[in-house]
Amino acid sequence: MTLIFAITTAILAIAVIGLWMRLRKRTQHLTYIHQKISDILDQGTFERLLVFNSDEQVSQLLKDMNQLLDHAHRAKAGYANQEKEMRNMLSNISHDLKTPLTVVLGYSETLLHSPSVTDQERKIMTEKIQDKAQEVLRLIHSFFDLAKLESGDTELVLSRVNISELCRLKMLSFYEMLTNLGLHVELEIPDGDLFVQANEEALDRVLDNLITNGMKYGAEGKVLGLSLEYSTGGPVTLQIWDQGKGIPESEHSRVFERMYTLEDSRNRLYQGSGLGLTITKRLVERMGGSIHLHSVPHQRTVFSVILKAW
CATH class of the missing domain: 1.10.287.130 (Signal transduction histidine kinase, dimerisation/phosphotransfer (DHp) domain)
Structure with a gap:
């Protein structure tokens, strides 16, 4: 009986010691978390927390907190970028x-x-x-x-728009201006009409902005082109291109930014309000499409607008 009591007492003692050690370690972990969070708040850093493998619950908490820190870091970087963009x-x-x-x-x-x-x-x-x-x-x-x-105050109602006819009429409206600039026009529009899911007024403005952009900055190439492409089951791709001085590859990702300018003399490529391409991108995205740029100076600078077929 004495032996059983001794064994039981030993087992309980080991259990209590083990529990005490786990609690002590958890207290150390929580103290570490508290100190690191305090340092992050005081110093404004986004240093990640060390994840402990010995405690599953604390480990999960640390992973969640690191994800929160990542989110906060991205939000702060985005805000700083927007603030800089707004100042510019x-x-x-x-x-x-x-x-x-x-x-x-x-x-x-x-x-x-x-x-x-x-x-x-x-x-x-x-x-x-x-x-x-x-x-x-x-x-x-x-x-x-x-x-x-x-x-988001402007609501764009999407409908079935004949993009082929819209492109023909738009290029016809610019014909005299293009001719006066000495620009040769190249059109590639399929014989059959193509229809897209779009807002006709918004799409008309997208065409205005892109054609005007090509006339301004691609005139020295003496040609301005417009093409429409469609494959069964896929989207419709509108391309407006020129053979002018183009845009450096390092700047491609920035040309749609608000008031984007190159450092050289307030952007010799994009003088003026600097809002035309930004508005174009926003309109295309509001219609569920996307816009892309590819430019090889003096060979081909093309803006591609991709819209859902109807």
């Missing part, structure tokens, strides 16, 4: 507003304070003021259009 956008908008307004003020002061201005000079200056005022208005409209798109 405001700086560029200020620049783009200041330039035409300076011209407007200059001509208006001349008209007000120079009585010797001839009627012909007055007419030219008035036209310049009108052009620059329209430029400011276009920039303001572009800024608010993008703001509405990104806030």
